[in-house]
Amino acid sequence: MALQDYIRSRFFPHIWCVGCGHGTALNALLRAVETLGLDPSDIVMVSGIGCSSRMPGYVDFHTLHTLHGRALAFATGTKMSKPELTVLVPMGDGDALAIGGNHFIHACRRNIDITAIVLNNRIYGMTGGQFSPLSGPGVVATTAPYSTYDPAFDVMRLAVGAGASFAARGSTYHVVELQQLLVKAISHKGFSVIEVLSPCPTHFGRRNQQGDSVEMLEWLKANTAKLGSKAAEENPELITRGIFVEDERPEYCEQYERILEQAREG
């Protein structure tokens, strides 16, 4: 199927701002789904609330736009009840890791075969630019006019610490790599987390001297490096991209099949 066949084109142009990274992330995700040749009727996309969470409106899958922070909990029910479905969960950084942090770590722990896509713009976009648990210190936000002092989560460390069997980070500048990471994340049997560095020019860029989307992409280009690359080794300040963990661990729904068998046998 062509890319156009995976979207609900009647709703385009989408509501995201000029140059919003979430659009590029959607672009990469669609190409990953296309690459995998998935049937849209086999895919469920579940989201919470936030700019990123508007993604389901644009894809022609089964789509479920839920509550702020709760997407993974809904998705767990969907997947457990019909394990043959491919379940994709785009989330904002606040959505995934402020209010939704508990469902995030429990999904990692269970290792249920869902792909969580954390669209990290380091800000609450939808509500107008409050800081998030991924903003990190020194960021100016509407709720941090004197700049933040809250330390940030490292999504990769947190996911791994919680037991995720696949964790990767990409950026909307590195689009081809991003698409490949998404292909791997979706193909992975078990819970996969993929963090996408996705600029919010409207609320983050403007307030934090990062400028518009072009400048923010330049920033991503300059401030990230491939995991294990020389650049990364030489400059530990750089944000690393790539696959942080890729383990084979028993998948949750498959484990439940074993319980079903055991129970049937008595």
Added chain:
Amino acid sequence: MALQDYIRSRFFPHIWCVGCGHGTALNALLRAVETLGLDPSDIVMVSGIGCSSRMPGYVDFHTLHTLHGRALAFATGTKMSKPELTVLVPMGDGDALAIGGNHFIHACRRNIDITAIVLNNRIYGMTGGQFSPLSGPGVVATTAPYSTYDPAFDVMRLAVGAGASFAARGSTYHVVELQQLLVKAISHKGFSVIEVLSPCPTHFGRRNQQGDSVEMLEWLKANTAKLGSKAAEENPELITRGIFVEDERPEYCEQYERILEQAREG
């Protein structure tokens, strides 16, 4: 002050079962507080709901018995509003990491100077023996009659992944060590997590062939080893005890003082 001066002896004997590890944990905690010579009027103990959460009733500190899973959120308000207080938060494994997981990771991230004591009995004691996110696979519980298949969190990995600056694990068999770990945890400037392996003979031991409290302590003796010890290296199956991380990181309330200054200056 003597140990007896830190407790509300009128409520003893306490409500915990025969041989419950939570009693031993309380014992060690009181001795740690005694060792540090803290004034009980400077200590606030905040708990959630569960057997472990009954601890505040027995200590003659300022005590706050809150809601299941929310102790750290209440405690954060207490500490932020009066940073000179020593804030101790005993929690059950379900309390801390099932329903309370989000507050747990955010407290780790913020690095607020609170001591979280996770009384890990691998079961929901108070409600009668359902499994917890620390039970791990192969455990029989009232909600897992065919035995669990849910993977467990590793509290230490999770705490470190979330950014905790102090994380340690002890057991109620290794009581002297436990008291020392608690002294270090309370003294640590920043958020400290201490996981205490604390047997629940009533609901875990009985159902899982671990027997009574004596046998469960024998189990802890045989199945744990000091971090970095030869035993631990030789047998990776052993649960390790000791300090997993002890970092110096800016403390949250102190950081806020900086914001106050900045704001005052204009």
Added chain:
Amino acid sequence: MTNKTNNKIAFVQGNEVCAEAALYAGAGFYAGYPITPSSEIMEHMARRMPAMGRRFLQMEDEIASLAAIIGASLTGHKVMTATSGPGFSLMQETLGFAIMAEIPCVIVNVQRGGPSTGLPTQAAQGDVYQARWGTHGDHAVIALTASNNQDLFEMTVEAFNMAETYRTPVIVLIDEVIGHLREKLQMPDPDELEVVKRLRTAVPHGVDYHPYLPREDGRLPMSDFGDKHRYNVTGLYHNMWGFPTTDPGVIDGLIHHLIDKIENNLHQITRYKEYYLSDADCVLISYGCSARSALHIVKNRRQRGMKLGLLELQTLWPFPAGLVREKCSGAQHIVVVEMNMGQVVHEVKRAVDHPERVYLANRVDGEFITPTNIKNVLRVIMGRGV
């Protein structure tokens, strides 16, 4: 039912009855988080569901539990979760989602003493208004209750039926006494009680399916996630395709639909029992565990010639005001018996012609209301002191 014997009579706890009835009604998916005094429902499901090839899940909290069953309902399962006051309070936001997105599901609240942690192991009926108004924004809900095992079985099956019929969450509001009381249950035969199936759309693949367009009869056929119709589900105001809208006309239509589909079917939704009402000049109105004490005193006083009757409500929401008015029309005194500071009594006052004749017999100290407690109120009303 582990201890079921011949003749399909079992001696079981209310909580087990509730779970077993859910299985009878076709519950294919359960997710929950334990809490006293509801945990036995979950524990029963944990034992029974895997053996029946159905799916059981313990979640990290009550919010996740309700979210998970909603996610599972959309793939075509009948679903349930159970909790008690504190957990039910936590569920309020997610409950509103299920109402807005019209997701069939059953939520059991085994009430205990509140507010807050309150009295975890003791009886109360303090969550009646919460069941109606706990989530934000205008909405309507269905809440059923029962006072004994046999009724509880039927009402739980009804809850599933109504959830499917009206595409809405249905609350089964029982209490600690009923949840933990063991008594007989005559287990119905497989076809004995009506079981409403999930209504699935007949619209073939390729033809536009409208998930939020009611049929002539008011029902909205569903399509399972994973089938060929792909649509959107959201907690925002939405149009007949399920996509967000801020069109005032569509919004107005949706909120009216959400309320009307329930309140206009009050008649079909109302379940109740009556005892000695035909000639009663004093009508007791009660529900759940309290109705047992009420019935006790009614029978007792009837033996002494007092014209006492009982209206036992099984549908609490939408409140059957017309029924109450009708049944109380000849009564000199109306006494609502409930274990709270007065909740259903307010609805009764609104329903009847003479609110000044409505009294409350209640108890709020954690102990089960006794026939003597009710008797004392009756004496006072009759002007005879206590």
Added chain:
Amino acid sequence: MTNKTNNKIAFVQGNEVCAEAALYAGAGFYAGYPITPSSEIMEHMARRMPAMGRRFLQMEDEIASLAAIIGASLTGHKVMTATSGPGFSLMQETLGFAIMAEIPCVIVNVQRGGPSTGLPTQAAQGDVYQARWGTHGDHAVIALTASNNQDLFEMTVEAFNMAETYRTPVIVLIDEVIGHLREKLQMPDPDELEVVKRLRTAVPHGVDYHPYLPREDGRLPMSDFGDKHRYNVTGLYHNMWGFPTTDPGVIDGLIHHLIDKIENNLHQITRYKEYYLSDADCVLISYGCSARSALHIVKNRRQRGMKLGLLELQTLWPFPAGLVREKCSGAQHIVVVEMNMGQVVHEVKRAVDHPERVYLANRVDGEFITPTNIKNVLRVIMGRGV
């Protein structure tokens, strides 16, 4: 107030007024989680509090926000959080804790369209009953509202005063229109409005202090965590020392205390405004943003000689039923104007002598109710069509 000028008149948004009033009342601690349409309250606090040496905290969610301010109230601070429907639904369990443990705190709910995510940026008044009944178990609450900046300032200060006086959470229930409307505010002088201080115990160290033993006048003096009196706070039923109990007598006493301390002070808690009521034969009853439209039509019709009056409620809970009955005693028609499917209208019907004369003028499509909408209802009532 960033844009305050001479004469202390500012041109500001309702949300900023609410925040500024909280600071005036002495709020020393704020914790919150952003949500439309309340976020400006939090943002204003983020800017102002550090500069005043007070403490501001952004938490991980609404549950944590309310929990944090309760934890801070116990150390002796006046505290506040603000949210909107979805966040308020999430707070219900924790709200019940504050009620049970008698913790002074102020919770602002800037209402938006519900249920569920609903209409995040649009106006509604659908959370009135939720404010009363959202948490499980019996309880009582205070909820205040306002229709313009000046009143909002006063009501917010009152909310803090009542929270301290009655040791209870107080809900400030405004709406998107009021929260986002900019108009003048005459900023009161520092001593102009009464500010009730935290009442601290006079019991000296060493003498037994009873945190839950009301004084003669019904108030319960507090002691700060960190001071010399060490006591226990719990969400379980507890005795006068704050320790859990299952003693039926103590339980009964506590639940009655929690309700009576508020309902018996209805008179002191009631705030309202009235316009042209003395000779009105049609009384409009309204509150919050709707009251502005109601007042508009009242003034307009008065010019045409119609005897229309307005009772504007500022205290919604405990519901001032006596006041409503009194003010409506001479009215032929009573019209409740609100932006929901009918909430306060039910309370009004219960309050007045002739419920059949009570009508509802409402709007639920996300648009602000206009004078024309009300006029149309009035025409119908008068038998003149629309």
Added chain:
Amino acid sequence: MERCRLVFCGSGGQGIVTAAIILAEAAAIHDGLEAVQSQSYGAAARGGVTRSDIIISDSEINFPKVVQPNILVCLTQESFTQFYSILRPGGLMLLDSDLVEPGMRVEARQYKLPMQRTVQQEIGTNVVLNLCMLGALLCLRPVVTKESVLEVVKKRFSERFLQMNEKALELGWSLAQESAPSSGDQRGSAPRPTH
């Protein structure tokens, strides 16, 4: 059959509730009677006082709690102290003679039997104290038939524990057969709440 109201009380681990369920189930399922059973726990999480109410009758049972039992069984001192006064005057009280020391006169037929000591000696464990108690009770007041109770016991216990429980039941029966009420005092000693 006259309506029979029983209260069993003791501490958490003594199997009070199981005994109550067995009794009520025997009545309801095998003896064709109506029966309800419920329980309550004290404030303590575990190990506190446990109480179970049973009503057995040949007609419908509405109010399911026992206010004044005509049979009261106490297996700990604490539970005795808490509940002795609710027994209906002239009712039957069964105590374990080693676990409970009444200390005050109760207006009832009081039986004190060394049940725990006996099962410990004869079976080597006290986990079957509850069945022993049930055996004694049935001998003293045959509210249901022993056969019905045995039926329920058979269904509830696995092979491994079945024999032990059956034996305990018989032991209790024998103990009771040999006994006589230890206190025939018919006067009340303290005001009794009528609720």
Added chain:
Amino acid sequence: MERCRLVFCGSGGQGIVTAAIILAEAAAIHDGLEAVQSQSYGAAARGGVTRSDIIISDSEINFPKVVQPNILVCLTQESFTQFYSILRPGGLMLLDSDLVEPGMRVEARQYKLPMQRTVQQEIGTNVVLNLCMLGALLCLRPVVTKESVLEVVKKRFSERFLQMNEKALELGWSLAQESAPSSGDQRGSAPRPTH
């Protein structure tokens, strides 16, 4: 003073709301009038149609929304299409001639001024389009004094942006002075909701 009802509409980034606040604040604080200001955003998260309502009056303002404005300012085509019809017949409509192409006749005094183009040329940025619009508006209909607006502008903007904004205001004023209504058509073209 007659009650004046204004609606400003355009897209997210154009500073519509700021202009509205400045105008209303000038009236309320400096001209001793009553004023209310509110805004609403379209469904789109950002960049959609933004609308701000202002009422200015010498008496108390209760109903704060504008149903039929007597002044309507449109700065995008989309907002024009959505709102042109609510203008009160005979009212004043101000448009940016490069951003909006009316395409239909409106029963109003219509002013089309090249505001965006002018600020871009003269000041080198279009972020001050809103102040330019305000200047033009004040010249056409002096609902508040220019001095009051300048006071507010002074208070709101830092040194860095102040001059730019003042200049834009003046530019707008001049543009309007030179202009004449481009459409004097007094007949409505489409049914207009009266709300």
Added chain:
Amino acid sequence: MPKRTIADVRINSLWCKRCGICVHFCPREVFVSGEDNLPRVRALDRCTGCRLCEYWCPDLAIEVLIDDE
């Protein structure tokens, strides 16, 4: 590898939000920013068909048409 001809690089002007990303980042500087900032293909012949612009575009507004022979 088959020979590739770049048939066209199409911009959907209704979806394009004029962010300028394609203009700025195309490695071959195929685009210029046209009137109203709409990108315009100024040198199709320079295009290598790398599709990066297609991938980057946040609005799914670019289509690179390649004839594979």
Added chain:
Amino acid sequence: MPKRTIADVRINSLWCKRCGICVHFCPREVFVSGEDNLPRVRALDRCTGCRLCEYWCPDLAIEVLIDDE
């Protein structure tokens, strides 16, 4: 190091729940399980004053009294 005499090892029988931990784990086997499983000190002279029993006791029921000279 001053000479230490173990003055007493006291069991609070009202608090002790008879778990047997002290009896089982005391390295010097100072306790025996007495009547009703209440631990009884049978050999105070063997006690080294290590206090482990005091630390282990889940019920805070043991006090080891040491005279430091």
